[in-house]
Amino acid sequence: MSADTVAKLQLIDIHHDFVSKNQRLPLFDGINLTVDTAKVVAIIGASGVGKTTLFNIAAGILSPKSGQVRINGADCTGVAGNVGYMLQKDLLLPFKRVYDNIALPLVLKNTPKAQIEAAIYPRLALFGLEKLAMNYPHQLSGGQRQRAALLRTYLSNNELMLLDEPFSALDFVTKTEMYAWFHNFQKTQNLTCLIITHDIDEAILLADEIYVLKGMPAKFTHHFLVPQQAEFQQSVAYLSLKQAILSAICQ
Numbered sequence: 001m002s003a004d005t006v007a008k009l010q011l012i013d014i015h016h017d018f019v020s021k022n023q024r025l026p027l028f029d030g031i032n033l034t035v036d037t038a039k040v041v042a043i044i045g046a047s048g049v050g051k052t053t054l055f056n057i058a059a060g061i062l063s064p065k066s067g068q069v070r071i072n073g074a075d076c077t078g079v080a081g082n083v084g085y086m087l088q089k090d091l092l093l094p095f096k097r098v099y100d101n102i103a104l105p106l107v108l109k110n111t112p113k114a115q116i117e118a119a120i121y122p123r124l125a126l127f128g129l130e131k132l133a134m135n136y137p138h139q140l141s142g143g144q145r146q147r148a149a150l151l152r153t154y155l156s157n158n159e160l161m162l163l164d165e166p167f168s169a170l171d172f173v174t175k176t177e178m179y180a181w182f183h184n185f186q187k188t189q190n191l192t193c194l195i196i197t198h199d200i201d202e203a204i205l206l207a208d209e210i211y212v213l214k215g216m217p218a219k220f221t222h223h224f225l226v227p228q229q230a231e232f233q234q235s236v237a238y239l240s241l242k243q244a245i246l247s248a249i250c251q
């Protein structure tokens with residue numbers, strides 16, 4: 001396999017369990033997943049199925065009982081710091097200005113001030129934050145806060161971004177705008193993202209591929225490819241795909 005064809009992220013035969021009330025709770029019994037460069041893969045599943053745990057394993061925050069996490073072909077199992085990770089809630093620090101919130105991961109890496117400025121200022125416009133950098137988070141709308149959190153994640157690591165329910169907490173109109181903005185941003189920047197969500201529309205509107213995670217131990221029961229033509233979103237085929245995913249989750 002040449003370097004160009006190595007997947008950005010591979011989860012290989014992941015097994016994991018928890019012990020609860022002296023009982024072993026098998027969570028994963030051989031999960032496999034590949035995320036190719038410049039693609040967005042969404043994992044959709046019911047609450048408690050194991051999405052966050054799988055994300056923590058992919059991020060290296062949690063070591064699986066067995067199996068391997070490969071990033072760019074290298075074994076990164078249980079090794080944190082190789083991905084950008086954005087949690088569901090934007091988690092901006094309320095007492096810090098937007099700029100300082102965005103700069104935080106770079107400050108923690110002891111990046112020189114001039115380098116931080118050079119990383120942030122040219123990108124503010126891309127994230128629609130050019131007039132807001134000196135504001136505090138409470139002065140921003142939900143969508144603006146989420147874009148600030150995304151820019152922070154992007155600057156911490158944009159090789160591979162893991163996004164937990166990136167926009168589902170927003171109101172319908174803001175969410176719809178954010179889907180269009182993110183889709184365009186991801187495609188123009190060739191970002192590679194793994195997303196977890198409960199929201200079928202979020203999965204279809206953001207992802208190239210969708211996996212349904214189900215059962216206990218959980219496994220991927222269905223895999224859907226999302227057509228990428230612009231007219232797809234207004235088509236009957238969109239509704240059919242949504243229905244098929246819903247059936248897959250509820251079956």
Ligand SMILES: Nc1ncnc2c1ncn2[C@@H]1O[C@H](COP(=O)(O)OP(=O)(O)OP(=O)(O)O)[C@@H](O)[C@H]1O
Binds near residue numbers: 045047049050052053
């Ligand atoms: N540290 C832990 N010890 C014991 N059980 C745990 C632990 N962490 C998670 N679990 C259990 O593992 C299962 C999966 O949890 P996880 O948070 O990964 O699910 P999820 O799909 O992300 O849920 P949600 O969508 O509600 O956030 C749940 O049943 C949870 O109670």
